[in-house]
Amino acid sequence: MRVKLGKFKKFFGFFNRRLGGRQETRTMRRISKRTATVKGQSQQSIQQQVIGEEFLLAQAMASYASKVLHDAVEQITGKIVGAQSWGREAGFVRAGLTRVPVERPRIRAGGKEIEIPEYSKMQSPAAFTETCRRAIMGGLATRSFEKVGEALGSAKGLSKTTVSRVSKSFAKDFEKLMNQDLSEIVAVLIDGIYFSKGLCVIAAVGVNRFGVKGVVGLWAGETESAEVMKTVMSDLKDRNLNPKLFVIDGAKAPRAAIGKHFPWVPVQRCQVHKRRNIIDHVGPSNAAWAHLQMSKIFKAESLSAALALGNNFEIELSKINETAARSWREAFPETITVLQIREPELRRVLSSTNMIESIFSTIRLITGRVKRWRNANQALYWTSGGFFRIQPQLRRIRGFSAIKELDGLKQIGQDGPEKKQAA
Numbered sequence: 001m002r003v004k005l006g007k008f009k010k011f012f013g014f015f016n017r018r019l020g021g022r023q024e025t026r027t028m029r030r031i032s033k034r035t036a037t038v039k040g041q042s043q044q045s046i047q048q049q050v051i052g053e054e055f056l057l058a059q060a061m062a063s064y065a066s067k068v069l070h071d072a073v074e075q076i077t078g079k080i081v082g083a084q085s086w087g088r089e090a091g092f093v094r095a096g097l098t099r100v101p102v103e104r105p106r107i108r109a110g111g112k113e114i115e116i117p118e119y120s121k122m123q124s125p126a127a128f129t130e131t132c133r134r135a136i137m138g139g140l141a142t143r144s145f146e147k148v149g150e151a152l153g154s155a156k157g158l159s160k161t162t163v164s165r166v167s168k169s170f171a172k173d174f175e176k177l178m179n180q181d182l183s184e185i186v187a188v189l190i191d192g193i194y195f196s197k198g199l200c201v202i203a204a205v206g207v208n209r210f211g212v213k214g215v216v217g218l219w220a221g222e223t224e225s226a227e228v229m230k231t232v233m234s235d236l237k238d239r240n241l242n243p244k245l246f247v248i249d250g251a252k253a254p255r256a257a258i259g260k261h262f263p264w265v266p267v268q269r270c271q272v273h274k275r276r277n278i279i280d281h282v283g284p285s286n287a288a289w290a291h292l293q294m295s296k297i298f299k300a301e302s303l304s305a306a307l308a309l310g311n312n313f314e315i316e317l318s319k320i321n322e323t324a325a326r327s328w329r330e331a332f333p334e335t336i337t338v339l340q341i342r343e344p345e346l347r348r349v350l351s352s353t354n355m356i357e358s359i360f361s362t363i364r365l366i367t368g369r370v371k372r373w374r375n376a377n378q379a380l381y382w383t384s385g386g387f388f389r390i391q392p393q394l395r396r397i398r399g400f401s402a403i404k405e406l407d408g409l410k411q412i413g414q415d416g417p418e419k420k421q422a423a
Helices: 002-079 117-123 125-137 142-151 160-167 170-178 226-238 252-261 271-282 284-298 303-320 322-335 344-349 354-367 376-393 400-408 417-422
Strands: 084-095 098-109 112-114 185-196 199-208 213-221 245-248 267-269
Touching: 002 084, 002 098, 002 117, 084 117, 170 213, 170 376, 185 354, 185 400, 199 226, 199 354, 199 376, 213 226, 213 354, 213 376, 226 252, 245 252, 252 267, 267 271, 267 322, 271 284, 271 303, 271 322, 284 303, 284 322, 303 322, 344 400, 354 376
Parallel strands: 185 245, 245 267
Antiparallel strands: 084 098, 098 112, 185 199, 199 213
16 A cells, blocks of 8 residues: 555656646746736836937937027127127037937128037037947947937937948047057967958957057958968068067968068967867877876976977877877977966966957957958958957956066077977
């Protein structure tokens, strides 16, 4: 009886859970419907509240503008001989994204119209452009401006054609970015960011002597080709760049360009890129072993110890996969350049190009609104505009207090004395 009763209890519990689950589902559906209704009502009430606030703002702005213009007319007519009021006509002033209709007073003297400076300032095309820029950088699509304007009770002047012209102002951000003087930059990180197929933006992030980081240049190409990197290095050199360290990924074109234009500057190859590359070569069966060996090399206590471990790792790799060994041999000495830095935080930050990815992950929140990149200029302009928007949020790099250690860095080449000694 106990067994049968236990089975009955189990069955009853299962049946009760099923019944309770269905009842709970039905209840949740009812709550969802009521929530949706309340949500719709709340959205409608919020919209009405916003429109009401915008109406009050417009009324206050119109009243303020009328007073300012009235005082301006009295001041002008009192100073200029023969100036007199010449009626009024329909006009507007701007309050954020809203165009507030007002009556514009007219003044004439000597048969000519006299401009009222206060009226021109309150129209403020520059302020309107900046407001639109902030809205676009904040994620508002240009096609949505008119709808937003309608929700705010004033869509006049906010058509997508008008607002799209604001995007062209991003070109000024790009020019500002590419005209920076780079004489204070001590470390440069270079990597390629792919926006679409056939569109790669080469980004250079610089770090100055105070540890402040920022984008110092953007160049567009189909890939990270030798010709594009030649242009990158030539441009950086023309802007007085003389860094203490370059940090690049595993591509050969950037390394060759640095060797031609900055042969005296030490180079750090990105450890993250190289680790990923070697693990892809050796396959899953040897991935854990390769990861452990590279961690020992990159975290070695001294440069000589890292060189010895790296040479042994190369020998072991050649027994498993000669292609992986060649890849390691091509970049290994320069993947441990930062071991010359004693400050662990600074060493970690400059051991890879993750700093670029960190900055661009934030910029992508802005550029992600673009559905189709029409050309390279659009990518360059939007990226530069996005950078200047997030620039105030960027912090100094970790370990910046030891940035002077970069002055003592030496090159570590494949045939350098350090490697010969380790061998």
